[in-house]
Amino acid sequence: MIGELAGLFSFPFVQRMLIAGLLASVVGGVLGTYVVINRVVVMSGGIAHITFGGIGLAYLLQDKLDWGWMDPMLGAIVFALASGAVFSSDFVQNRVRQDSTVGLLWVMGMAAGMLFMNFVDKTRITVQDPASILFGNILLIEPLHLYVLAGLTVGIIAIVIIFFRDLKILTFDEEFARVSGLNVGRLNLLLFSLIALTVVILIKVVGVILVIAMLTIPPTIANLFCKKLSTTAAVSAIIGVVTTFIGISSSLVFDTPPGPMIVLWMGGVFVPSFLIGRKFA
Amino acid sequence: MSGLAPIEISGLTAGYNDNPVIKNVDFTVERTDFVGIIGPNGGGKTTLLKSVLGLIEPMAGEVKVFGKRPGETREKIGYVPQYATFDEDYPITVKEVVRMGRRAGKSLFQGYGPQDERRTILALEDVEMVGYSDEPISELSGGQKQRVFIARALVSDPDILLLDEPTASVDQKLEKGIYSLLNDLNEDIAIVVVTHDIGVISAYVTKIACLSQKMFTHNEPYLDADMLEEAYQCPVELITRAGEEVPHRVLSGHEDVEEKR
DSSP states (O other): OHHHHHHHHTSHHHHHHHHHHHHHHHHHHHHHHHHHHTTOHHHHHHHHHHHHHHHHHHHHHHHHSOOTTOOHHHHHHHHHHHHHHHHHOHHHHTTSOHHHHHHHHHHHHHHHHHHHHHHSOTTTSOOOOHHHHHHOOGGGOOHHHHHHHHHHHHHHHHHHHHTHHHHHHHHHOHHHHHHTTOOHHHHHHHHHHHHHHHHHHHHHHHHHHHHHHHHHHHHHHHHHHOSSHHHHHHHHHHHHHHHHHHHHHHHHHHTOOHHHHHHHHHHHHHHHHHHHTTSOO | OTTSOSEEEEEEEEEETTEEEEEEEEEEEOTTOEEEEEOOTTSSHHHHHHHHHTSSOOSEEEEEETTBOGGGOGGGEEEEOOSOOSOTTOOOBHHHHHHGGGOTTOOTTOOOOHHHHHHHHHHHHHTTOGGGTTSBGGGSOHHHHHHHHHHHHHTTOOSEEEEESTTTTSOHHHHHHHHHHHHHHTTTSEEEEEESOOSGGGGTOSEEEEEESEEEEOSSSOOOHHHHHHHHSSOOOOOOOTTOOSOOSOOOOOTTOOOOO
């Protein structure tokens, strides 16, 4: 079985899948730590589903306006950033309950995506199967997308490192951040933009529905064992990398889609961690 | 800087969305003051604090901190928020929490240096929590957490310490510990405590004021029933706590105030 796996690893598409998976698990583990400690898991799920609308719109623009350059990933990025901005804005929060806003935009995004795709002339434009958008398909990842993923991952991690101290103050005690003279509104927008971009990367790997798993499970496990934000983020990234590697490998061996396999491996690590965690902390 | 009062509030009206919570407040805090501001819930205590911290703009009047606008003098004020607003599961150590107090006045790329580490340890020594530096904050008791937040406020070497309900979540014994700590700190800096608990505070303060939309004060370290009745809009009886070792200065000798032991 090991020999068979080693043979599979020599295929370029398998290598691309592994690289994409590892990039996604690093950035997912780090940003997921902020998602978990900031209690915005549901909002991140909302951002993921809203991007479905952006993907549908990108296909529609390719078809109706002949915008060949309008990659679905670009549509996803625009919708993700816009929803991140809405969720971090006081303007919206002061008028509608935040979880209601999430629910509303969540279904609007999904509905718009399905309708947009319905209007696309499939004889002209190849539209990805909605099921593979929802559950992910890194088998289909193209070299160009890989460069975009790598660039985004490096950029996101660099910004997190630069703003690490301020994001810690913001997420621990927002009022104290204000008193310290930090621009809380802008920092929140930055954090949500980073989360939104991370969601787009994760969608490429595990799909819209399973994004929440990659953002939630590794940081939650790490939080059981670590007493600092920096170690929580690092351990979370390591857990993500290991479970993603095992998940992709086992999906190759058992010939299953990789996304659900990765998620179940993460869940499998969570259960024993939950039982023994905090005793050592 | 010598002649300027730490906090000078004149004709201050402030609130939210055009609804003033406090009206026409005049109040001055001197360098050696230990001020207790008491008042009913919703009386505007937090609004007053936010005005001094520069978190909300006055609708009328002005607040000066050492002669400047509050936003320009952040390092001069150490602020201790009402406890229990943070997430108990947040992965952070005691030392990291205290070090946050060194952030104000630094640029984005200016990291924490050896000087910041030294001040952090000193502040933890001041509140007798240095032995817990590397503990997660979630493992501490309510009183210990409160000491850590006081250290975070002290670490920036402030000239004024503002505390919002500092003993809301601790028992009576710890409450006294925290007030005697503040009493020691008062040798060097001005202290302003906002609370709805009029019991213990009166033993330590040099000046007491009642805030209920308007400020009621006579710049003396004692409270009289008239002041309280005006603030709370109902008859008030002053009672000192049984078993209190520290002598109270509440006893203003009003004939309508009966002292009970």
